[in-house]
Amino acid sequence: MALNPNVNTVLGPFRMKRYSAFAIAREAARYHQGWERAWASPEPKAHYDAIIVGAGGHGLATAYYLGKNFGITNLAVIEKGWLGGGNTGRNTTIIRSNYLQDPSAAIYEKARSLYETMSQDLNYNVMFSPRGVLMLAQTHHEVRGYQRTAYANALQGVKTEFIGPEKVKEICPIMNIEGPRYPVMGGLWQSRGGTARHDAVAWGYARACSDMGMDILQKTEVTGVTREGGKVTGVETSRGHIGCDKLGIVVAGHSGHVAEMAGFRLPIESVALQALVSEPIKPCMDIVVMANTVHGYLSQSDKGEMVIGGGTDSYNNYTQRGSFHHIEETVRALIETFPMISRLKMLRQWGGIVDVTGDRSPILSKTPLENCFINCGWGTGGFKAIPGSGWGFAELMAKGYSPLTAEFGLDRFKEGRFIDESVAAGVAH
Amino acid sequence: MLILTCPYCGIDADETELAAGGQAHIKRETVGASDDAFEEYMFMRENPKGVHFERWRHANGCGKWFHAARCTMTLEVFGTYEAQTYEPPAEIRAAISAKRPGWSWGSFS
Numbered sequence: 102m103a104l105n106p107n108v109n110t111v112l113g114p115f116r117m118k119r120y121s122a123f124a125i126a127r128e129a130a131r132y133h134q135g136w137e138r139a140w141a142s143p144e145p146k147a148h149y150d151a152i153i154v155g156a157g158g159h160g161l162a163t164a165y166y167l168g169k170n171f172g173i174t175n176l177a178v179i180e181k182g183w184l185g186g187g188n189t190g191r192n193t194t195i196i197r198s199n200y201l202q203d204p205s206a207a208i209y210e211k212a213r214s215l216y217e218t219m220s221q222d223l224n225y226n227v228m229f230s231p232r233g234v235l236m237l238a239q240t241h242h243e244v245r246g247y248q249r250t251a252y253a254n255a256l257q258g259v260k261t262e263f264i265g266p267e268k269v270k271e272i273c274p275i276m277n278i279e280g281p282r283y284p285v286m287g288g289l290w291q292s293r294g295g296t297a298r299h300d301a302v303a304w305g306y307a308r309a310c311s312d313m314g315m316d317i318l319q320k321t322e323v324t325g326v327t328r329e330g331g332k333v334t335g336v337e338t339s340r341g342h343i344g345c346d347k348l349g350i351v352v353a354g355h356s357g358h359v360a361e362m363a364g365f366r367l368p369i370e371s372v373a374l375q376a377l378v379s380e381p382i383k384p385c386m387d388i389v390v391m392a393n394t395v396h397g398y399l400s401q402s403d404k405g406e407m408v409i410g411g412g413t414d415s416y417n418n419y420t421q422r423g424s425f426h427h428i429e430e431t432v433r434a435l436i437e438t439f440p441m442i443s444r445l446k447m448l449r450q451w452g453g454i455v456d457v458t459g460d461r462s463p464i465l466s467k468t469p470l471e472n473c474f475i476n477c478g479w480g481t482g483g484f485k486a487i488p489g490s491g492w493g494f495a496e497l498m499a500k501g502y503s504p505l506t507a508e509f510g511l512d513r514f515k516e517g518r519f520i521d522e523s524v525a526a527g528v529a530h
Numbered sequence: 531m532l533i534l535t536c537p538y539c540g541i542d543a544d545e546t547e548l549a550a551g552g553q554a555h556i557k558r559e560t561v562g563a564s565d566d567a568f569e570e571y572m573f574m575r576e577n578p579k580g581v582h583f584e585r586w587r588h589a590n591g592c593g594k595w596f597h598a599a600r601c602t603m604t605l606e607v608f609g610t611y612e613a614q615t616y617e618p619p620a621e622i623r624a625a626i627s628a629k630r631p632g633w634s635w636g637s638f639s
């Protein structure tokens with residue numbers, strides 16, 4: 102199906118009422134009785150042009166751009182739980198694009214730039230807040246590493262700069278830059294990095310997809326992949342068989358499990374990644390700080406909670422909870438640089454199951470099964486990539502090739518063409 | 531917190547005493563391996579939902595590497611055994627079969 106530029110797919114046949122200041126006033130006048138559901142809950146059809154497994158941010162963004170950029174709207178997104186209930190709803194929402202390798206910078210910067218206009222594009226407030234992301238250099242190695250990244254970013258057209266300790270102290274006064282153990286020697290500053298509301302990203306895409314006539318099938322688990330003559334024909338689900346011409350598997354931590362149903366293996370291990378928030382306090386930090394040497398990072402939410410994350414747990418795990426001593430280690434390590442944390446009560450802690458590849462970069466690829474595609478391996482840092490990943494993966498699924506995803510193929514491991522970000526992204530985020 | 535029994539010194543070791551070493555029973559490939567075999571060794575992982583065999587080191591103890599059989603869905607430990615073996619011993623397999631009838635992992639079942 103070709104894209105028809107004359108059809109506004111967002112305002113297409115299943116048109117939902119737009120959100121606006123006027124809508125709020127209208128609803129206020131009738132006691133908010135008139136708000137509609139944001140997306141439909143249809144019965145599955147027997148067959149779709151395309152099926153996406155997994156209604157996380159990446160799956161929903163893929164569906165959205167398949168509809169918006171390629172006119173493919175006879176599409177179902179199949180989700181075993183509730184949409185956005187996986188890592189998309191569990192992450193600490195850091196958005197940045199200051200990666201070292203060119204293919205990474207391209208897809209993450211595409212994503213970051215789409216975040217800038219996402220609320221307008223989706224008519225849904227995703228609260229994108231480009232408050233600036235600072236990656237601290239606390240060893241001489243990190244200083245050199247981030248200076249190198251800053252030069253790489255200049256060549257890639259990604260706006261970042263390496264700043265000295267005085268500037269760090271100026272933009273983040275609560276920080277202790279003196280050490281002694283981890284003195285702040287500078288930092289890599291991306292002024293247009295930031296955060297967004299994670300749930301809203303999933304909800305905004307879901308609403309726009311439903312609006313285009315796509316079916317979002319929640320509480321529907323994919324239990325098998327059916328094939329004929331080396332081609333995919335559909336999926337077995339907890340609600341019966343559903344046929345499709347093209348299949349996109351976008352299930353993060355569960356990728357190995359679903360790939361096995363489709364008959365291929367992945368270079369991925371699934372581990373728990375945890376985060377926590379403190380009690381809400383007055384505004385004290387208006388940027389995002391990542392401290393890779395001590396394996397911790399933090400930002401302050403609009404509610405006032407300090408949002409804190411660290412590294413992954415060390416062993417394979419599907420339980421969506423991790424070991425408590427990792428939380429303890431993360432907080433302990435951050436206290437020297439952020440002394441005020443030592444006086445905060447922590448409120449909540451949780452975990453997600455992240456899919457980690459051998460080179461710490463994602464996989465957006467064709468698979469050994471024809472017409473079956475996989476988007477996974479975003480591991481600890483894929484929230485920031487959602488719109489760029491959806492954009493590129495939709496193009497790959499529609500046309501068989503996308504310049505954004507070309508380097509992220511499954512064959513790169515065999516061929517030794519790694520996209521090695523494990524140094525540039527030493528911590529989870 | 532995970533607690534694993536070190537098969538060498540017999541201590542019930544907390545996770546903080548241990549270092550995880552990833553999937554066990556990997557066949558190492560070297561010079562002359564085919565691309566497929568090398569990729570399999572270097573990158574491909576079982577990563578199952580369920581029974582998993584893995585390596586651990588009693589880092590803050592006797593320092594030795596050992597193997598554990600564990601469920602990744604419940605974190606239940608089926609048993610631990612010494613690392614000087616190419617496959618899980620019969621009693622470990624029996625312990626798993628008692629709780630997860632019909633299990634399989636790679637070429638083991």
Ligand SMILES: Cc1cc2nc3c(=O)[nH]c(=O)nc-3n(C[C@H](O)[C@H](O)[C@H](O)COP(=O)(O)OP(=O)(O)OC[C@H]3O[C@@H](n4cnc5c(N)ncnc54)[C@H](O)[C@@H]3O)c2cc1C
Binds near residue numbers: 179194322
């Ligand atoms: C604690 C934590 C902090 C993080 N912090 C950041 C951060 O600050 N910045 C950042 O960029 N990234 C961060 N990440 C990573 C980010 O959350 C993920 O990379 C991203 O959300 C992955 O999105 P996804 O859509 O691929 O996966 P998910 O949101 O996990 O969606 C996958 C969906 O597939 C569904 N599914 C699985 N199996 C099946 C099946 N058989 N049938 C049907 N449906 C199925 C799941 O239920 C799930 O809803 C963090 C992750 C965690 C856990």
Ligand SMILES: [Zn+2]
Binds near residue numbers: 536
């Ligand atoms: Zn021991």
